[in-house]
Amino acid sequence: MTGAGQAERAAPTIYDVARAAGVSIASVSRVLNGTRNPRPETRDRVLQAVAELGFVPDGAARALSARLKEMVGVVYRRVPLDAAGPGAPSSEDENLQFADVLNRGVEVAARRSGFSLLISSVDAGERNAESRIRALARKCDGLIVHDLVLEPDKLGHLARQFPVVSLAGVTTPSSVGVRCDNAAGMRSLVGHLAGEHGYRTLAYLAGFPDSPDNLARRDAAVAAAAAAGIKLIEGPQWQAGYFSHDGARAIDGLLGHGTALPRAVLCANDLAALGAMQALARRGIDVPRDVAVTGFDDIPLAHLLRPQLTTVRQPIQELGATAFELLESLITAGQATPREVVLPVQFIQRESCGCPQRS
Amino acid sequence: MTGAGQAERAAPTIYDVARAAGVSIASVSRVLNGTRNPRPETRDRVLQAVAELGFVPDGAARALSARLKEMVGVVYRRVPLDAAGPGAPSSEDENLQFADVLNRGVEVAARRSGFSLLISSVDAGERNAESRIRALARKCDGLIVHDLVLEPDKLGHLARQFPVVSLAGVTTPSSVGVRCDNAAGMRSLVGHLAGEHGYRTLAYLAGFPDSPDNLARRDAAVAAAAAAGIKLIEGPQWQAGYFSHDGARAIDGLLGHGTALPRAVLCANDLAALGAMQALARRGIDVPRDVAVTGFDDIPLAHLLRPQLTTVRQPIQELGATAFELLESLITAGQATPREVVLPVQFIQRESCGCPQRS
DNA sequence: CTGAAAGCGCTTACAG
DNA sequence: CTGAAAGCGCTTACAG
Numbered sequence: 001m002t003g004a005g006q007a008e009r010a011a012p013t014i015y016d017v018a019r020a021a022g023v024s025i026a027s028v029s030r031v032l033n034g035t036r037n038p039r040p041e042t043r044d045r046v047l048q049a050v051a052e053l054g055f056v057p058d059g060a061a062r063a064l065s066a067r068l069k070e071m072v073g074v075v076y077r078r079v080p081l082d083a084a085g086p087g088a089p090s091s092e093d094e095n096l097q098f099a100d101v102l103n104r105g106v107e108v109a110a111r112r113s114g115f116s117l118l119i120s121s122v123d124a125g126e127r128n129a130e131s132r133i134r135a136l137a138r139k140c141d142g143l144i145v146h147d148l149v150l151e152p153d154k155l156g157h158l159a160r161q162f163p164v165v166s167l168a169g170v171t172t173p174s175s176v177g178v179r180c181d182n183a184a185g186m187r188s189l190v191g192h193l194a195g196e197h198g199y200r201t202l203a204y205l206a207g208f209p210d211s212p213d214n215l216a217r218r219d220a221a222v223a224a225a226a227a228a229g230i231k232l233i234e235g236p237q238w239q240a241g242y243f244s245h246d247g248a249r250a251i252d253g254l255l256g257h258g259t260a261l262p263r264a265v266l267c268a269n270d271l272a273a274l275g276a277m278q279a280l281a282r283r284g285i286d287v288p289r290d291v292a293v294t295g296f297d298d299i300p301l302a303h304l305l306r307p308q309l310t311t312v313r314q315p316i317q318e319l320g321a322t323a324f325e326l327l328e329s330l331i332t333a334g335q336a337t338p339r340e341v342v343l344p345v346q347f348i349q350r351e352s353c354g355c356p357q358r359s
Numbered sequence: 360m361t362g363a364g365q366a367e368r369a370a371p372t373i374y375d376v377a378r379a380a381g382v383s384i385a386s387v388s389r390v391l392n393g394t395r396n397p398r399p400e401t402r403d404r405v406l407q408a409v410a411e412l413g414f415v416p417d418g419a420a421r422a423l424s425a426r427l428k429e430m431v432g433v434v435y436r437r438v439p440l441d442a443a444g445p446g447a448p449s450s451e452d453e454n455l456q457f458a459d460v461l462n463r464g465v466e467v468a469a470r471r472s473g474f475s476l477l478i479s480s481v482d483a484g485e486r487n488a489e490s491r492i493r494a495l496a497r498k499c500d501g502l503i504v505h506d507l508v509l510e511p512d513k514l515g516h517l518a519r520q521f522p523v524v525s526l527a528g529v530t531t532p533s534s535v536g537v538r539c540d541n542a543a544g545m546r547s548l549v550g551h552l553a554g555e556h557g558y559r560t561l562a563y564l565a566g567f568p569d570s571p572d573n574l575a576r577r578d579a580a581v582a583a584a585a586a587a588g589i590k591l592i593e594g595p596q597w598q599a600g601y602f603s604h605d606g607a608r609a610i611d612g613l614l615g616h617g618t619a620l621p622r623a624v625l626c627a628n629d630l631a632a633l634g635a636m637q638a639l640a641r642r643g644i645d646v647p648r649d650v651a652v653t654g655f656d657d658i659p660l661a662h663l664l665r666p667q668l669t670t671v672r673q674p675i676q677e678l679g680a681t682a683f684e685l686l687e688s689l690i691t692a693g694q695a696t697p698r699e700v701v702l703p704v705q706f707i708q709r710e711s712c713g714c715p716q717r718s
Numbered sequence: 719c720t721g722a723a724a725g726c727g728c729t730t731a732c733a734g
Numbered sequence: 735c736t737g738a739a740a741g742c743g744c745t746t747a748c749a750g
Contacts, residue, residue, distance in 0.1 A: 011497070011520070013743055024721045029745060039719060059498035060428055061743030063419035064726045071477075071498070097659075100459040107480060116498055118430075119478045121466060138370070139418035139430070139475055161370070274663070300456075301660045304633070372727055383737045388729060398735060420727035423742045 012053040020049035032057065071140040072327055073118040074106050075133055077149050079243065097271065097299040098316065099146060102167060105320025106144055113328055115141075122149050130154050137162050142327045144320075145169060147211055163330040165323045168213050171340050176330060178323045178341045182213055185312035186220035188347035189266055189294050192310075194228040197354050199263040199292065203233040205250055205276060207242045207268030214242075214268050217296060221266055233262055240272050247275030255283055261291050264353070270295035270302050270311055277305065277352065288354040298348050307351035315343050371412040379408035391416065430499040431686055432477040433465050434492055436507050438602065456630065456658040457675065458505060461526060464679025465503055472687055474500075481508050489513050496521050501686045503679075504528060506570055522689040524682045527572050530699050535689060537682045537700045541572055544671035545579035547706040548625055548653050551669075553587040556713050558622040558651065562592040564609060564635060566601045566627030573601075573627050576655060580625055592621055599631050606634030614642055620650050623712070629654035629661050629670055636664065636711065647713040657707050666710035674702050 018025040023042055031038045031046040038046070049055070063069040076099045107117045118140050122129045129150065137143055142163035145155060149169070156172030158164055164175045171177035193199045204221045207214035218234060225232035237259065240250035247267060254261065267273035273295035277287050287293050287307060295302060298313035322341055329337065349355055377384040382401055390397045390405040397405070408414070422428040435458045466476045477499050481488045488509065496502055501522035504514060508528070515531030517523055523534045530536035552558045563580045566573035577593060584591035596618065599609035606626060613620065626632035632654035636646050646652050646666060654661060657672035681700055688696065708714055 009520075015743080025744080026721060026723095026746080027719090030720085033745080035746085036719070042719080054493075056493050056497045058423070058743055060419045060422035061726090062745080064417070064423050064728085064742090065744040065746080067726070067745090069419055103478075104480075107478060111479070116495065117478050119462075119466060119476050120470070121463075134413075134415050135418075136475065138415045161368075301663060304660060304663065306665050373729095374727080384728080385730080385737060385739095386735090389736085392729080394730085395735070401735080417727055420742090421729080423726090423744085424728040424730080426729090426742070 011058070012055045014055070014057065016053055017046065017049045017055045020053060021045040068331075069139070069141050070114060071116045071118055072106075072110055072142050072144060072324065072331075073120060073136045073140040074103055074144040074146070075120050075122055075136065075149050076103065076146040077124060078121040079124045097301065098269070098297055101299070101316040102146070102320040105317035105322075106324045107320075108317070109321035109324035113324070115324075115328070130158075133158065141331045144323045144327055147213060148208060163327055165327040165330065167319065167323050168211075170212050176326050176339050178319055178326060178343070179213065180314040180319060180343045180345050182216035182345075183220035183223075185296060185314075185345040185347070186217050186266070187224045188345075189296075189310075189312060190221060190224035190228060190232075192347065192349065193264045193266075193292065193294070193353060194225070194230050197264075197292065199230070201231050201233070201262035202264050202266055203238055203262040205238050205240050205247060205265050205267045205272055206234065207240065207246075207272060209239065211242070217266075217268060231262075240268065240276075242269050242271055244271045244275030244278070247272035248279040249275070251276045251279035255279075261285070264288075264292035264294070266294050268296060270297045270299045270309060273309055273311070273352070274301075274305060277307075277309075288352050292354045293352045295352075298346075302348075303350060305352075307357075310350045310353035310355065311348050313346040313348050315345070319343055370417070371414045373414070373416065375412055376405065376408045376414045379412060380404040427690075428498070428500050429473060430475045430477055431465075431469055431501050431503060431683065431690075432479060432495045432499040433462055433503040433505070434479050434481055434495065434508050435462065435505040436483060437480040438483045456660065457628070457656055460658070460675040461505070461679040464676035464681075465683045466679075467676070468680035468683035472683070474683075474687070489517075492517065501690045503682045503686055506572060507567060522686055524686040524689065526678065526682050527570075529571050535685050535698055537678055537685060537702070538572065539673040539678060539702045539704050541575035541704075542579035542582075544655060544673075544704040544706070545576050545625070546583045547704075548655075548669075548671060549580060549583035549587060549591075551706065551708065552623045552625075552651065552653070552712060553584070553589050556623075556651065558589070560590050560592070560621035561623050561625055562597055562621045564597050564599050564606060564624050564626045564631055565593065566599065566605075566631065568598065570601070576627060590621075599627065599635075601628050601630055603630045603634030603637070606631035607638040608634075610635045610638035614638070620644070623647075623651035623653070625653050627655060629656045629658045629668060632668055632670070632711070633660075633664060636666075636668075647711050651713045652711045654711075657705075661707075662709060664711070666716075669709045669712035669714065670707050672705040672707050674704070678702055 014025045014028050017028045027042055028046050030036050031043045110117050120136050144165050144167055146167045147169040152170045156174055159172055159175035166175050166177045168179045202225055204218050206218060222232055237254060240246040265276060267276055273293050277293050280287055280291060285291055295309045295311035298311045302309040302311050351357055373384045373387050376387045386401055387405050389395050390402045469476050479495050503524050503526055505526045506528040511529045515533055518531055518534035525534050525536040527538045561584055563577050565577055581591055596613060599605040626635055632652050636652050639646055644650055654668045654670035657670045661668040661670050710716055
């Protein structure tokens with residue numbers, strides 16, 4: 001019996017197949033890759049030998065020779081484990097909500113094209129992130145980089161020498177990017193809060209200050225509120241982040257300073273909204289009766305919260321899939337037709353805005 | 360300006376570095392890999408050339424030559440998108456809750472060892488899963504396979520020729536496996552429900568019938584109930600699955616048939632518990648007053664549910680990290696000392712069992 | 719249509 | 735300590 005840990009006999013090579021089939025390795029390669037069209041007999045003999053030996057080509061040899069690894073890398077951002085209370089999920093777990101649905105979209109699209117996915121994360125404050133990313137780049141044909149993974153200039157530098165698509169991040173003159181229609185999303189949110197509910201004071205609870213998505217959402221909120229003739233508060237006091245503890249901390253800070261809350265709080269994303277709702281609940285402030293809260297993303301748990309979160313749905317998987325498709329065209333065609341792709345979003349009306357509970 | 364899509368100038372090779380440094384490629388390789396110990400002067404010249412050229416070795420060439428790809432693959436199971444109600448997350452999104460935390464654990468451990476992670480999923484009913492997995496295997500040095508990805512015999516066959524670690528799956532004589540202590544977890548749950556709450560009737564809402572974890576949990580529940588001298592219901596009617604819609608469907612079926620519910624339902628995992636709680640709520644059955652519910656896993660959203668879910672915490676990330684470590688020893692040492700690693704679990708007392716709300 | 723041969727970019731005995 | 739050379743397992747012009 002050959003148990004685990006025993007030296008398994010080396011996998012067959014293309015030479016073994018050629019010998020068994022009585023043809024040259026070139027022929028084996030051709031039938032396997034469907035190039036030219038081999039004589040039926042040659043084809044059959046090769047295929048039979050392949051089946052008998054269980055031959056599967058070595059990826060590294062193929063990559064080196066064909067100058068194509070058929071692999072793309074995706075780099076996402078991880079935040080260090082924080083000291084969340086016992087029983088609470090770490091922000092790391094939360095992060096998964098969005099980033100992993102995105103990566104899943106990439107994986108599915110990559111698989112469709114016969115590419116494999118190399119996944120790597122970068123810690124929030126990591127110093128040698130760039131060199132690790134460059135090493136990763138040499139293992140694949142192109143890279144998809146999440147938001148906040150690399151500083152804009154470093155991203156641009158990398159993109160100048162290597163195919164890179166950024167996900168919801170900055171788009172440099174050299175890179176290609178995919179994002180959702182932040183402005184339309186915020187407009188529908190503000191329109192709903194002001195129009196349907198008649199709220200006159202809103203605030204924007206901001207995400208990470210260096211995130212393009214966050215800035216776009218803020219600006220759109222400001223513009224939409226101005227257009228509706230209502231007041232929108234934002235600024236340093238309303239600076240939170242993308243995680244639930246960021247949202248909770250910001251609300252705690254505001255309340256600790258005795259700041260009066262507006263009628264509705266537009267949060268940068270669902271996670272921050274979750275934290276904000278928890279912080280409000282702890283103070284006995286009822287959502288949505290006293291203060292309405294909205295999110296952005298529509299992560300899986302948004303509809304599981306009580307009250308259910310009114311938010312804007314991003315086509316998260318599709319965002320990932322689109323990123324792959326752009327990257328593939330960058331890799332194979334040498335260029336991507338669109339330099340930036342903006343995907344539409346959808347307003348998701350639930351309860352946290354003040355709408356009645358749905359059955 | 361070299362924009363995206365323009366043919367970037369080919370990355371420098373080791374020959375370019377050697378020429379720039381005035382040494383042989385062998386020397387370059389040696390200083391970069393720290394083998395032997397080059398003369399300081401040689402070292403400096405190489406390092407300087409490397410820095411100037413921005414040289415990073417090609418992964419495929421390295422892999423082919425060194426016979427080590429420094430890459431491991433992980434394969435997890437995806438369930439097809441189902442027609443969940445609007446606003447509801449697809450079971451695919453839910454799946455992420457557990458599988459991705461696991462993968463994250465693998466990634467972190469792999470990174471520590473300088474390995475990269477190749478991620479691939481297999482669709483629930485996919486026919487050519489095995490061949491895709493074999494192709495993936497040829498792109499890396501070893502594979503980590505989640506539960507329910509491959510039939511036991513195929514897994515065993517693969518493991519006989521290639522380093523494989525199974526995660527919470529069957530362990531064949533040839534593969535190595537990692538799982539958590541299911542029995543201890545169920546014992547603590549039954550002990551709590553029977554001991555602290557005095558419940559006399561329990562039921563086990565089963566997960567997928569071919570999952571080793573599910574079978575172990577069921578058997579442990581049966582044994583623990585018998586030991587406590589109370590009744591535990593299980594069987595075809597209580598067959599659910601690992602997703603929330605499985606749990607909801609099972610409860611709906613039971614209630615539709617007018618089956619009387621026990622005092623407490625032990626669910627195979629958190630997701631099924633979530634679905635069960637939702638189905639009960641729709642019928643106006645209060646959890647935990649009328650029926651207590653427990654889960655297993657302690658996924659991130661377990662404490663966000665209302666009532667908060669009493670469950671058993673698996674060290675999910677650690678499970679993944681351990682799988683990598685076993686795999687690495689299989690790859691480098693040619694064998695893994697332990698053939699099966701069982702990680703401890705922790706009882707997490709929250710509200711769905713009937714315990715009072717915590718502050 | 720098929721084979722012999724070169725070459726992809728590294729690592730690593732083998733000499734010196 | 736260092737260099738010349740072989741070799742990893744494929745793909746792909748180049749001849750025939």
